[in-house]
Structures are given as structure tokens and as C-alpha cells.
Amino acid sequence: MKVSVFVGTSVDGYIARSDGALDFLPPDGGEPHGYNEFIASVDALVIGRNTYETVLALAAWPYSETPVFVLSTKALRPPPAGAVVERMTGSPEEIVATLTRRGFRHAYVDGGVTIQSFLRAKLVQRLTITRVPVIIGTGIPLFGPIARDVMLKHLETRQYPSGLVKSEYEVLA
Numbered sequence: 001m002k003v004s005v006f007v008g009t010s011v012d013g014y015i016a017r018s019d020g021a022l023d024f025l026p027p028d029g030g031e032p033h034g035y036n037e038f039i040a041s042v043d044a045l046v047i048g049r050n051t052y053e054t055v056l057a058l059a060a061w062p063y064s065e066t067p068v069f070v071l072s073t074k075a076l077r078p079p080p081a082g083a084v085v086e087r088m089t090g091s092p093e094e095i096v097a098t099l100t101r102r103g104f105r106h107a108y109v110d111g112g113v114t115i116q117s118f119l120r121a122k123l124v125q126r127l128t129i130t131r132v133p134v135i136i137g138t139g140i141p142l143f144g145p146i147a148r149d150v151m152l153k154h155l156e157t158r159q160y161p162s163g164l165v166k167s168e169y170e171v172l173a
């Protein structure tokens, strides 16, 4: 199963403010920058519980009927009607093995802690980071400490009129 990350950050690399607020990101992604095409290419999402809580607070569930696996050691608040949500625990290796066995082909991994753990386990193949033109100084970082370097191959960087800069990388083994 292929694993991809598609994430928006401040220029200084934060995915949310310390309290989880996303107000520094443009509403609805700001302008088309490939998110719709990306989300259409995945058949499962794997998100951390904190990201799930953020998504639950949105006006509408954004993943239609695509299965969403929420990583958490605790019971989840119930999803809205129509959402397909399952709680999962385990190492990234176990999660990828389970989803592969269940026939999933392309998972979108999201949430800071969750992305970091999948990157550390060398289980992410594609990393797309869209920087929005703002520096927020502190917050929840996209990246954290790692035992050894993660080598990337730069595939493409595109700039958009509103100032978004999207860079796509292949994660090398």
C-alpha cells in the first residue's frame, strides 16, 4: 500500500497553532492546489485523534464515504452520519500491514504526531507540503526529532497566485 502525506504549513513549519487552531491557513485551501485530485486518489485515511477532533468540529465531514482510520488509545467521539470511521491502534508497521491485508491501495496519513511516526518508520512514499505565506512563531510542528536523516527526492515545486508554494517529494528508502 502506498502512503502519502499532503499537508499545509506556515513558512516556519507549523501545521496548527499550539491550541490546534488553523486560522492562519486560508479557508478551503485558499485556491485550487491539487488537494481535490489528491484526495480522489486515496482509498483510506489514517489520522491521529487530535486531527479527528479538529475535523469533527468542521461544518461538514470532508471525507464523504472514504474509510477513515483514527489512531487513538481511547474511545472516539461518534462520527457524523454517513462517515466511515474506525479506531485503530498499533505501530505504523502494523497499521500498514492491516490496511494492506484489507485491500487498501493508497492511504493519506495526516496529523503531526501521526505523520512523524510513519516517517520515522519509513512508511511514507510521497510527501506534499504546501507552505502558506505566514510565520506564526510557535505551534504544532510538522516535523520532530528523528534518529537519522530522511532523504528526499524533490519532484516538483509550484507557486500559486495567492502565495501558496507546494513542494512534492518522494521519500527515499
Ligand SMILES: NC(=O)c1ccc[n+]([C@@H]2O[C@H](COP(=O)([O-])OP(=O)(O)OC[C@H]3O[C@@H](n4cnc5c(N)ncnc54)[C@H](OP(=O)(O)O)[C@@H]3O)[C@@H](O)[C@H]2O)c1
Pocket: 006, 007, 008, 009, 014, 015, 016, 019, 020, 021, 022, 025, 047, 048, 049, 050, 051, 052, 054, 055, 071, 072, 073, 074, 088, 089, 090, 091, 092, 110, 111, 112, 113, 114, 115, 117, 140
Ligand atoms: N495544516 C494541516 O494540513 C494539518 C493537517 C492535519 C492536522 N492538522 C492539525 O494538527 C493538529 C493535530 O496534530 P497532532 O500532532 O496533535 O496529532 P495527531 O497525529 O492528529 O494526533 C495524535 C494522537 O493520535 C493518537 N495516536 C497517534 N499514533 C497512534 C498510534 N500508533 N496508536 C494509537 N494512537 C495513536 C494519540 O491519541 P490518543 O491520546 O487518543 O491515544 C495521539 O495523541 C490538529 O490541530 C489538526 O487540526 C493540520
